[in-house]
Amino acid sequence: MIVRILGEGQYRLDDAAFAAVSEIDDRVQAAAEADDEAGFASALTELVDAVIAKGSPLSADELHASDAIVPGHGTTLAEARELLSSEGLIPN
Amino acid sequence: MGLMARFTTIVKAKASKALDKAEDPRETLDYSYEKQLELLQKVRRGVADVATSKKRLELQAAKLEQNVEKLDGQARQALQQSREDLARVALERKKAVQLQLQSIDEQRAQLQGEQDKLVLAEQRLSAKVEAFRTRKETIKAQYTAAEAQTKIGEAFSGVSEEMADVGMAIERAENKTETMRARAGAIDELLESGALTDITDGRDSIDRELEQLAIGGSVDAELEKMRAELGPGSGASGQGSIESGEKAS
Numbered sequence: 001m002i003v004r005i006l007g008e009g010q011y012r013l014d015d016a017a018f019a020a021v022s023e024i025d026d027r028v029q030a031a032a033e034a035d036d037e038a039g040f041a042s043a044l045t046e047l048v049d050a051v052i053a054k055g056s057p058l059s060a061d062e063l064h065a066s067d068a069i070v071p072g073h074g075t076t077l078a079e080a081r082e083l084l085s086s087e088g089l090i091p092n
Numbered sequence: 093m094g095l096m097a098r099f100t101t102i103v104k105a106k107a108s109k110a111l112d113k114a115e116d117p118r119e120t121l122d123y124s125y126e127k128q129l130e131l132l133q134k135v136r137r138g139v140a141d142v143a144t145s146k147k148r149l150e151l152q153a154a155k156l157e158q159n160v161e162k163l164d165g166q167a168r169q170a171l172q173q174s175r176e177d178l179a180r181v182a183l184e185r186k187k188a189v190q191l192q193l194q195s196i197d198e199q200r201a202q203l204q205g206e207q208d209k210l211v212l213a214e215q216r217l218s219a220k221v222e223a224f225r226t227r228k229e230t231i232k233a234q235y236t237a238a239e240a241q242t243k244i245g246e247a248f249s250g251v252s253e254e255m256a257d258v259g260m261a262i263e264r265a266e267n268k269t270e271t272m273r274a275r276a277g278a279i280d281e282l283l284e285s286g287a288l289t290d291i292t293d294g295r296d297s298i299d300r301e302l303e304q305l306a307i308g309g310s311v312d313a314e315l316e317k318m319r320a321e322l323g324p325g326s327g328a329s330g331q332g333s334i335e336s337g338e339k340a341s
Binding site: 004006007008009021022025026028029032044047059060061062063064065066067068069070071079080083084 | 093
């Protein structure tokens with residue numbers, strides 16, 4: 001699986017690593033739903049760091065579409081919402 | 093739906109808009125390459141814009157830095173003249189200017205962060221665009237339109253995803269510099285008129301009072317000097333001149 005961290009490049013993850021990252025993703029989403037800014041920030045940092053730690057970076061000149069995309073380090077809950085609403089995506 | 097899935101959907105949607113596909117995929121290749129070069133130019137302009145805003149904040153910080161030094165000097169001068177009230181006013185103003193400085197420093201650090209991110213984005217996009225160019229020439233030379241269609245799929249989506257990512261980074265940097273510009277403008281206005289003028293003017297109220305004290309002091313000294321020169325009996329009030337007269341004899 002290839003995961004892109006917005007603004008930070010792409011990483012290749014094996015299935016086990018991707019499963020572990022998906023678990024953290026559930027917590028990020030839960031924090032977002034609970035409007036928990038601090039929880040969101042720490043879970044997102046954990047998520048992004050896990051992608052970097054468990055994955056191997058794709059070289060910049062490789063042309064691959066990603067299987068999953070996550071916001072980069074330091075993205076706030078408000079910024080994430082803004083990014084998600086910019087295309088008029090209905091939150092579910 | 094997790095956050096990751098939602099971001100994937102949104103970026104893919106942006107990516108598919110980043111490059112339009114033409115009827116003939118080989119035309120698409122050239123056209124999209126043009127688009128990629130345009131975006132590269134845009135990132136480079138973005139980096140320059142952020143650097144300009146940062147420079148402006150640095151100039152403001154330097155001005156405020158001078159104010160801090162000046163107010164500090166005024167406070168010392170006032171204390172030497174035993175004017176604690178005046179020293180207090182100078183120090184209060186110094187504190188206010190220091191708070192402004194602190195916020196400028198924070199903004200500058202934020203802009204630096206955006207600049208670093210954009211520089212890296214530019215490098216990544218640059219590498220991808222170059223890879224795309226090489227791939228494009230190979231595809232155009234070797235394949236028929238139908239074959240090219242399948243061959244370019246991955247290269248196309250890979251580069252358009254990078255373009256969407258970079259596009260979002262530019263947008264964010266633009267929003268931040270916009271906010272900074274507004275704040276910097278507000279500080280400029282403060283510096284130019286009203287609230288901060290007292291602090292930043294060459295001659296503020298503290299200066300004037302200190303000057304009055306200095307004038308008073310030098311007049312006293314000169315009076316004293318004249319009395320000494322004129323010798324005993326020359327003073328109208330007596331007391332001072334008698335003393336200096338006694339010393340002279």
